[in-house]
Amino acid sequence: MNIIKTLFSYIIFPGFLFTAVVGLFVTWIDRKVTARVHWRVGPPWYQPYADFLKLLLKETIIPEGSSKIIFLLGPILGLIGMSILAVMLFSMNFNPHTSFVGDLIVIIYLLALPPIGVILGGSASRNPLASVGASREMTQYFAYELPFLISLAIIILKAGGHIKFGDIIIAQHTSGSFLYSISGIIAGVVIFFTMQAKLSFVPFDIPEAEQEIMAGPYIEYSGVALAVYKLTRAMMFFLLPLFFISVLWGGFADWWAVLKFLVLVVLIVLVKNTNPRLRIDQSLKFFWLGLGIFSIIGLIFAFYGL
Amino acid sequence: MGNLKLLGLKKSPWVFHLAAAACNNCDIEILDILTPRWDVERFGIVLVGSPRHADALLVTGVINRKTLPRVLRVYEQTPKPCLVIAVGSCACHPHIFESSYNVVGPYDKHIPVDVYIPGCPPKPEAIIMGVVKALKRL
Numbered sequence: 001m002n003i004i005k006t007l008f009s010y011i012i013f014p015g016f017l018f019t020a021v022v023g024l025f026v027t028w029i030d031r032k033v034t035a036r037v038h039w040r041v042g043p044p045w046y047q048p049y050a051d052f053l054k055l056l057l058k059e060t061i062i063p064e065g066s067s068k069i070i071f072l073l074g075p076i077l078g079l080i081g082m083s084i085l086a087v088m089l090f091s092m093n094f095n096p097h098t099s100f101v102g103d104l105i106v107i108i109y110l111l112a113l114p115p116i117g118v119i120l121g122g123s124a125s126r127n128p129l130a131s132v133g134a135s136r137e138m139t140q141y142f143a144y145e146l147p148f149l150i151s152l153a154i155i156i157l158k159a160g161g162h163i164k165f166g167d168i169i170i171a172q173h174t175s176g177s178f179l180y181s182i183s184g185i186i187a188g189v190v191i192f193f194t195m196q197a198k199l200s201f202v203p204f205d206i207p208e209a210e211q212e213i214m215a216g217p218y219i220e221y222s223g224v225a226l227a228v229y230k231l232t233r234a235m236m237f238f239l240l241p242l243f244f245i246s247v248l249w250g251g252f253a254d255w256w257a258v259l260k261f262l263v264l265v266v267l268i269v270l271v272k273n274t275n276p277r278l279r280i281d282q283s284l285k286f287f288w289l290g291l292g293i294f295s296i297i298g299l300i301f302a303f304y305g306l
Numbered sequence: 307m308g309n310l311k312l313l314g315l316k317k318s319p320w321v322f323h324l325a326a327a328a329c330n331n332c333d334i335e336i337l338d339i340l341t342p343r344w345d346v347e348r349f350g351i352v353l354v355g356s357p358r359h360a361d362a363l364l365v366t367g368v369i370n371r372k373t374l375p376r377v378l379r380v381y382e383q384t385p386k387p388c389l390v391i392a393v394g395s396c397a398c399h400p401h402i403f404e405s406s407y408n409v410v411g412p413y414d415k416h417i418p419v420d421v422y423i424p425g426c427p428p429k430p431e432a433i434i435m436g437v438v439k440a441l442k443r444l
Contacts, residue, residue: 046317050317051318051350059385214356215355218356220356223385
């Protein structure tokens with residue numbers, strides 16, 4: 001019975017299937033808001049599902065001379081990471097006592113799986129543009145991970161040194177959201193930009209810059225493998241704002257969370273639509289010198305309890 | 307299964323723009339239909355950068371000895387099923403270039419073409435109409 005319950009939570013709700021369906025809907029919100037910003041109508045609501053169905057049924061080409069196993073493993077890695085992350089986020093928000101020691105660390109590593117999958121797949125696909133994209137993805141990953149980790153340290157400090165994810169949520173239930181303080185706002189800004197980079201949206205879409213290196217690491221992918229990448233991206237787009245809400249904005253166990261989620265998604269899309277793309281060195285400078293120092297200031301504020 | 311495949315293709319045709327030695331007029335018109343004024347994303351049409359992601363190839367220009375191998379290669383790189391849409395008078399027939407030493411004939415001699423959209427260049431409305439006709443025929 002327990003095994004069936006566990007399998008259900010990983011495969012159907014809130015794991016793979018639920019996150020996939022809602023995530024694809026969130027990408028529709030992204031496309032529709034983008035269309036409204038451009039002053040046009042935009043795609044119908046079923047568009048992401050139609051795209052996904054079409055990609056599933058198309059031919060999957062494996063380029064000649066690429067390493068087959070890694071080429072096909074790349075997409076799956078991120079998908080597995082996101083499914084597990086969905087289960088962890090939901091179970092810890094609705095029942096914070098199920099948390100185990102150090103699960104925040106596990107979540108950081110699960111969030112690292114999609115970029116690793118992209119780097120592996122891109123390098124395995126034997127295409128010069130894909131390897132350029134993979135190397136940019138790697139640089140970008142090292143760029144945004146530093147301020148991200150420092151701002152998570154702010155959150156741990158504010159939660160009274162608790163590293164358990166459940167304890168962070170309980171601390172917010174008892175003493176109010178962390179976002180409503182100086183260090184909380186700093187951590188929020190840093191994590192917001194990190195989300196933008198993790199989703200590789202403009203201004204941080206350097207790894208897959210459409211106008212210069214076509215689709216970067218995804219260039220050789222077609223059919224099912226491309227569909228899995230798109231799905232992973234959609235699931236990330238659903239889960240990262242939820243992660244933001246649970247560590248900073250009081251958890252998502254109430255209905256207000258829907259509004260908070262929509263605000264975050266629309267903000268991400270607006271930033272995406274109103275900014276030009278940075279170069280990879282500018283992005284590195286922005287994350288290490290700009291946001292890195294900013295988040296250290298936040299850490300000092302958090303140390304003095306502000 | 308076959309119907310489902312075509313339904314997916316019908317609802318989200320991603321196009322790859324293959325400019326094979328055109329005078330660039332048709333290419334400008336193709337870029338024109340992707341602007342907010344015509345907004346083809348309503349039909350799920352998106353311009354993609356890699357032939358691997360494409361469902362439809364928009365070919366323009368007179369095909370010649372230099373571009374033929376490239377066109378064939380891009381066609382082979384596109385995962386099937388895929389549509390080929392010949393945009394512009396040159397892509398339909400070589401016309402005044404027919405007797406040139408370098409021209410190797412119209413596209414349908416080398417790859418299967420689904421729709422011909424004549425015009426020099428065709429209006430954006432004509433291109434959208436051609437693509438819709440191609441999708442209806444599926």
